[in-house]
Amino acid sequence: MNTLKIGFIGAGNMARSLIGGLIASGLPANNIQASAPDREHLQALANDFSIRTTTDNQALLDRCDVIVLAVKPQVLKQICQALRPAQGSLYLSIVAGIPTSSIRHWLEQKAETGPLAIIRAMPNTPALLQTGASALYANPHASEAQRESAEAIMRAVGLALWVKDETQMDAVTALSGSGPAYHFLFMEAMISAARELGLNEANARLLTIQTAFGAAKMALEINENPATLRQNVTSPGGTTERAIQTFQEGGFEKLVTAALSAARDRARELAEELGQ
Ligand SMILES: NC(=O)c1ccc[n+]([C@@H]2O[C@H](COP(=O)([O-])OP(=O)(O)OC[C@H]3O[C@@H](n4cnc5c(N)ncnc54)[C@H](OP(=O)(O)O)[C@@H]3O)[C@@H](O)[C@H]2O)c1
Structure with missing residues (x-):
């Protein structure tokens, strides 16, 4: 090399x-x-x-x-x-x-x-x-x-x-290529929700970003899959469980699958257009 x-x-x-x-x-x-x-x-x-x-x-x-x-x-x-x-x-x-x-x-x-x-x-x-x-x-x-x-x-x-x-x-494009934007979108939504719950902009922003960084670092460095890491911090009857139930009742997983499929399909279309 x-x-x-x-x-x-x-x-x-x-x-x-x-x-x-x-x-x-x-x-x-x-x-x-x-x-x-x-x-x-x-x-x-x-x-x-x-x-x-x-x-x-x-x-x-x-x-x-x-x-x-x-x-x-x-x-x-x-x-x-x-x-x-x-x-x-x-x-x-x-x-x-x-x-x-x-x-x-x-x-x-x-x-x-x-x-x-x-x-x-x-x-x-x-x-x-x-x-x-x-x-x-x-x-x-x-x-x-x-x-x-x-x-x-x-x-x-x-x-x-x-x-x-x-x-x-095309699947890679939908996952990691476009993926940073999905995480930014989730951060935007968390910041805006935290503002509605009464936190100021600076605190909402910093707590959101550091939480995303910490979660990614744990997922990378602790030898457990994300589902186990999630279960480990979800106590029965607690606050995290209530939030996760709300996400799931709203169709969170289905929405993520639909979003990635749409990105994969667009990647295919672009490959056909640009590769001519
Ligand atoms: N940025 C990302 O995060 C990212 C992520 C995934 C994939 N990519 C891919 O990486 C590629 C480059 O992205 P980029 O963000 O680095 O783009 P960029 O900053 O716009 O750079 C493009 C470069 O191409 C040069 N160029 C234009 N015409 C040329 C020619 N005829 N001969 C030689 N060089 C020419 C430009 O020259 P001048 O300096 O003279 O203008 C510029 O230096 C893109 O195809 C993009 O799809 C980027």
């Missing part, structure tokens, strides 16, 4: 987080490069991380073993179609929604190579604070070493795990 040359096409929020994470995990800065159209954005990245930058995507591709595609979904097709890919490189896309088959098809239009190794990762927003959750899918042309490199890159911004079937990326 420490000898790999990693090039980022796209120098925005996600590229910056991944570059910061990789350097913090010990990758030498001179193994990392980035390309984007805006020279000022590139200069800021070069100043912060001492990496090499260019406005020429092809020049970056020619110098790197792993090309991280970190641009918005709407511009990926045009960027891939303009590139002349080299055999043996790995293309790691963090672009939401676009299937590996589309990326391969676009890249191979100018390629005089065999099938290209494409790995797709779906990170989420907490990756910006190195606490992300990413799932990865590799097409059959990626080698074991390339899979290890992709996993190490995504681990620089948090948890990284694999799915075997690419269609599961």
Whole structure:
């Protein structure tokens, strides 16, 4: 991993987080490069991380073993179609929604190579604070070493795990991709309910956020499933039991299933639209 040359096409929020994470995990800065159209954005990245930058995507591709595609979904097709890919490189896309088959098809239009190794990762927003959750899918042309490199890159911004079937990326999008927003929504609702119960805004906000953080930390660090952790703090006849009963009578679990299914269906629709 420490000898790999990693090039980022796209120098925005996600590229910056991944570059910061990789350097913090010990990758030498001179193994990392980035390309984007805006020279000022590139200069800021070069100043912060001492990496090499260019406005020429092809020049970056020619110098790197792993090309991280970190641009918005709407511009990926045009960027891939303009590139002349080299055999043996790995293309790691963090672009939401676009299937590996589309990326391969676009890249191979100018390629005089065999099938290209494409790995797709779906990170989420907490990756910006190195606490992300990413799932990865590799097409059959990626080698074991390339899979290890992709996993190490995504681990620089948090948890990284694999799915075997690419269609599961739509479920991942619905779960961890969109998931931070569900937790924010729950926090908003708790803050607003606490205000109605008479707490001031600052206290309602801090108690809500710290409670969410503490619950997530317990779920991560105590070797019990969330159902057991919940039962452990729900005394018969107590306050928590009364609240949980109210959630369940309101159809909480069904609503969560319906919300995730709706997100999964929208991810499928977007993949079809953007992957054309
Ligand atoms: N942010 C998240 O939390 C998150 C979560 C999951 C997945 N993702 C995915 O990650 C990808 C990047 O997201 P982001 O938040 O980092 O976006 P972003 O901040 O908008 O960055 C996009 C970058 O792409 C560059 N770019 C545009 N056209 C280009 C071209 N022709 N050649 C090279 N670079 C070009 C932009 O260049 P300039 O700097 O010159 O404008 C910018 O640096 C997206 O596809 C998104 O779906 C993001």
